[in-house]
Amino acid sequence: MGIISEETFEKLQNVSTATLTTALFKRGLRNTFLHGPKRISQGRNMVGPAYTLRYIPSREDVDTLHVFTDPSNPQRRAVESCPAGSVFVVDSRGDARAASLGGILATRLQVRGCVGIVTDGGYRDTPDIASLDIPAYHSRPSAPTNLTIHHAVAVNEPVACGGVAIYPGDIMVGDNEGVVCIPFKLVKEVSEDASEMTLFEQFVEEKVTAGASTFGLYPATDPTTLEIYAAWRKGRKT
Numbered sequence: 001m002g003i004i005s006e007e008t009f010e011k012l013q014n015v016s017t018a019t020l021t022t023a024l025f026k027r028g029l030r031n032t033f034l035h036g037p038k039r040i041s042q043g044r045n046m047v048g049p050a051y052t053l054r055y056i057p058s059r060e061d062v063d064t065l066h067v068f069t070d071p072s073n074p075q076r077r078a079v080e081s082c083p084a085g086s087v088f089v090v091d092s093r094g095d096a097r098a099a100s101l102g103g104i105l106a107t108r109l110q111v112r113g114c115v116g117i118v119t120d121g122g123y124r125d126t127p128d129i130a131s132l133d134i135p136a137y138h139s140r141p142s143a144p145t146n147l148t149i150h151h152a153v154a155v156n157e158p159v160a161c162g163g164v165a166i167y168p169g170d171i172m173v174g175d176n177e178g179v180v181c182i183p184f185k186l187v188k189e190v191s192e193d194a195s196e197m198t199l200f201e202q203f204v205e206e207k208v209t210a211g212a213s214t215f216g217l218y219p220a221t222d223p224t225t226l227e228i229y230a231a232w233r234k235g236r237k238t
Contacts, residue, residue: 034162084113091159092121098149103128
């Protein structure tokens, strides 16, 4: 699993998913924002490599409570093997009629050092999960046990979550708006671009708040805009 530098990590903790999607769009990637998952409790950005679990529809003759006595059960095996620093991503096919996981497994992931959990399905025990420190994203609360709808089949393989293709090791970034997936090979340049874009947007916000028109300012089609921005940026460093 790829490791990002502290500098890249810090940049990703201080940019929005909106800005990241623009930085990715500039590189030809249009489908990187997960549709459906919403954060349960607001907080700082979630940043970490994806570690995945994939579900298919359950079947009554296979998915009984007895499956949890088997230590090789993919859901439990995934939880117990998720590396510290990772984001646990669950492909639930966008189906929230049953829980992708609940409070006990979320707690276990937090204790193991997981830095976030994401599913396009739902969680049970959401009041308990909301009280944890680990960022958690889902589409809506869902009390029924996963076995009623989901059958776990694959651990740390490519998945679809929120309509986005996610490969193990891709960098997942979540803010209070949602989650974006960054291909690992692009993460350094995207983080640098997004960080610079964020600074420029702060400059634009100041100008717009002071009464400036967006024409020529955002985007910076007026050549003088970049000159003024350069002076503003230089002033911030002194």
